[in-house]
Amino acid sequence: MKKILMSVFFIPALFISQNVGINTAEPSRKLDVNGNLKVSSIPVKTGNVDYSRILHSDKTSGKIDYILISDIFKAPNNNSDVQRKIYLADTPVTANECTCSDLTFRINNNNTAEFKLNSNTIFTTNNNATQFVMGYGIKRWSNNSPEYTYQNGSTTFTSTNYNTFQTLDATLFPSSTDNTIRIYTIVPPNQKTLYRVTLTKNTNNDSGTNKYLYGIICERFSMQSL
Numbered sequence: 001m002k003k004i005l006m007s008v009f010f011i012p013a014l015f016i017s018q019n020v021g022i023n024t025a026e027p028s029r030k031l032d033v034n035g036n037l038k039v040s041s042i043p044v045k046t047g048n049v050d051y052s053r054i055l056h057s058d059k060t061s062g063k064i065d066y067i068l069i070s071d072i073f074k075a076p077n078n079n080s081d082v083q084r085k086i087y088l089a090d091t092p093v094t095a096n097e098c099t100c101s102d103l104t105f106r107i108n109n110n111n112t113a114e115f116k117l118n119s120n121t122i123f124t125t126n127n128n129a130t131q132f133v134m135g136y137g138i139k140r141w142s143n144n145s146p147e148y149t150y151q152n153g154s155t156t157f158t159s160t161n162y163n164t165f166q167t168l169d170a171t172l173f174p175s176s177t178d179n180t181i182r183i184y185t186i187v188p189p190n191q192k193t194l195y196r197v198t199l200t201k202n203t204n205n206d207s208g209t210n211k212y213l214y215g216i217i218c219e220r221f222s223m224q225s226l
Contacts, residue, residue: 029063081220088204088211092173100218102188105197106165107214111173113182113199114165115155123159125190131158136186138169143179153184173201192223 021027023034045051053066085098092107102122105115123129138151155166174180179202186195200215 080222081218083218085216087214089214090211091175092201092214096214096216098216098218100195100197101193101220102191103186103195103218104165105168105199105216105218107173107199107201107216108165111175112167113169113173113184115168115197116165117157117162120159120162122157122188122191123162131156132189133157134186134188136168136184139183139185140171141181142174173199177203179203194221195219196221 019027019030019032021032021034024032052068054068055064056067057064081101083098083100085096087093087096089096092109092111094106094108097104097106099118102118103115104118105113107113122132126132133154133156135152135154138153140149140151141147153169155168157166168184169182173182180200182199184195184197184199186197187193188195196219198215198217200213200217202213202215204211204213
């Protein structure tokens with residue numbers, strides 16, 4: 001009787017430990033399907049923070065694994081960074097900064113748009129230069145001027161000033177009740193990236209105060225690898 005019981009429990013355990021193949025004689029994983037797959041009646045989990053993974057198929061081997069959803073936007077060949085700082089205040093708050101990959105932006109309490117580098121990597125990728133000129137395009141709008149105006153801007157960064165804030169836009173943000181939108185397009189040399197930075201100031205009467213809604217939104221786009 002003892003031998004019979006051992007056989008009953010041993011055989012299922014041996015069966016479970018083996019790989020199972022559908023339309024393949026040599027399954028390489030616990031379940032190996034050589035063919036199409038159909039799944040139905042899947043519950044929707046949109047907005048559920050516990051569902052942070054997405055299935056991914058290797059185009060060569062067909063193996064299915066998961067990757068983190070957050071990593072999709074951080075990959076170097078995708079829209080890899082979108083950051084924002086939005087706040088209500090009477091005047092710009094210097095401490096409210098928006099860090100976006102290699103750059104940080106702010107509007108200081110003197111109504112000046114500023115930015116800085118977060119590392120000296122760009123000097124290395126430019127033949128170990130000790131300084132370089134960062135050129136960019138500026139697009140401005142205000143409620144006093146219904147049409148956008150355009151201007152080119154530039155800032156010189158050195159190996160000693162790169163991590164201190166430099167002027168991004170010499171035209172001050174209005175200290176009056178005027179609303180404004182500023183869009184900056186920045187392409188750092190030899191970085192294969194493009195930054196689009198939107199700075200805004202808008203009146204906000206919905207809060208029951210005379211405060212302004214300030215916005216700093218940074219999008220970083222990388223060269224696509226297809």
